[in-house]
Amino acid sequence: MASSGRWFSEGALIFRRMDLAGLFGATQLPEDGEYYPCPSCKTAYSRDEIAELTREDVPPKSQGGKVMLLTCASCNHAAGKYFDAHAARRSVIHNLAMGRDPRREVRAEFDAGGAVIRGYVSHGPQGVIMRGVPDQNSNEQVAAHVRELDQMWDGGSDPVFTVKATEKFVAWRAAVSWVRAAYLASFAALGWSYAFRPELDPVRHQLMNPDSESLPRLALIDLNAPSERRGMLLVKTPEELRSLLVVIGHYSILLPGVTDPLSCQELSDAISQWSRPGSPANATLKGDTVPWPTQPEYAMDEWLLDLLNRGEGSQEPDC
Ligand SMILES: [Zn+2]
Numbered sequence: 001m002a003s004s005g006r007w008f009s010e011g012a013l014i015f016r017r018m019d020l021a022g023l024f025g026a027t028q029l030p031e032d033g034e035y036y037p038c039p040s041c042k043t044a045y046s047r048d049e050i051a052e053l054t055r056e057d058v059p060p061k062s063q064g065g066k067v068m069l070l071t072c073a074s075c076n077h078a079a080g081k082y083f084d085a086h087a088a089r090r091s092v093i094h095n096l097a098m099g100r101d102p103r104r105e106v107r108a109e110f111d112a113g114g115a116v117i118r119g120y121v122s123h124g125p126q127g128v129i130m131r132g133v134p135d136q137n138s139n140e141q142v143a144a145h146v147r148e149l150d151q152m153w154d155g156g157s158d159p160v161f162t163v164k165a166t167e168k169f170v171a172w173r174a175a176v177s178w179v180r181a182a183y184l185a186s187f188a189a190l191g192w193s194y195a196f197r198p199e200l201d202p203v204r205h206q207l208m209n210p211d212s213e214s215l216p217r218l219a220l221i222d223l224n225a226p227s228e229r230r231g232m233l234l235v236k237t238p239e240e241l242r243s244l245l246v247v248i249g250h251y252s253i254l255l256p257g258v259t260d261p262l263s264c265q266e267l268s269d270a271i272s273q274w275s276r277p278g279s280p281a282n283a284t285l286k287g288d289t290v291p292w293p294t295q296p297e298y299a300m301d302e303w304l305l306d307l308l309n310r311g312e313g314s315q316e317p318d319c
Helices: 004-020 047-052 073-098 139-153 170-190 198-208 264-275 299-314
Strands: 035-037 044-045 051-059 067-072 106-112 115-124 125-130 161-165 219-221 230-237 242-247 251-256 286-289
Touching: 004 051, 004 067, 004 170, 004 299, 044 047, 047 051, 047 242, 047 251, 051 073, 051 170, 067 170, 073 106, 073 198, 106 125, 106 139, 115 230, 125 251, 170 219, 170 230, 170 242, 170 251, 170 299, 198 219, 198 251, 198 264, 219 264, 251 264
Parallel strands: none
Antiparallel strands: 035 044, 051 067, 106 115, 106 161, 115 125, 219 251, 230 242, 230 286, 242 251
16 A cells, blocks of 8 residues: 555645646645645645645545545544544444444434333344443333333333434535545546536535535435445536536435536536436436546546647647
8 A cells, every 4th residue: 555655745746747737727836845735625735744644534434435545634534523423323324224234233212101211223133122221221210111111011002112313413414424535536536637626616615614514415325225336437428417426335426527517506406306206317327437546546637737748749840
């Protein structure tokens, strides 16, 4: 596995070449030295500040991710707190509902006729397992709960027993975690010239302003899809969904594409149309496959620099 130092040097070198070629418009870096901009917040780190950069897992490790690229520690930690923690709790609850991951328990409350005790719920070979936790419940609470259960089974009124998961997550924060993972994977695959496009500004704005709930919906979920699924596709048809499709486990995220890109809002509107049940536009997405990155590949940067070099070469006189 490549070291952080090598990833820093490679990233800094290619960013400098893009910058010198004027591919970012105005100069963004000091004239000399190696600088690696964090793909998430764009802060440029010098080699002396390499300790500020972290090797980040995509998707998050709790979701089966693998180390893929360098981001700055403050972005990595903020994402863990504001977004990834919600994605982790959401997937625990989804797994419970789908009968997956039997070892993982979910905090829950068991309510028998209004007498509530706290405990955990999980999936076992015979079905749902409920487990009360003695030190979270007083003897009186347990006694009242058992009394209510007895009365239910003695058959009086209709028995009402409810299990309520008390692990909380915020759905939009969980969704942002997956969009962020898709964004980081798209950077690793295509490079600076893709990730730093203005069409991706709303993604970075959401990440930099974690309480803003500003990013429109870009992720679709399919709980039946295998969690180890990975893929990237430059979608060409249907044209109204032209985009970069990033597939990670249960999630499909559509990011602005490369050619004539749609804005995040336009893409979000198109997704809503497309995902509506019975929608005539509910067609298969087709386009060019982008290999799933295991480290930063900078494919689009290399392609652009190559094109530029060849452009210069062709201006030389033919002999
Ligand atoms: Zn950062």
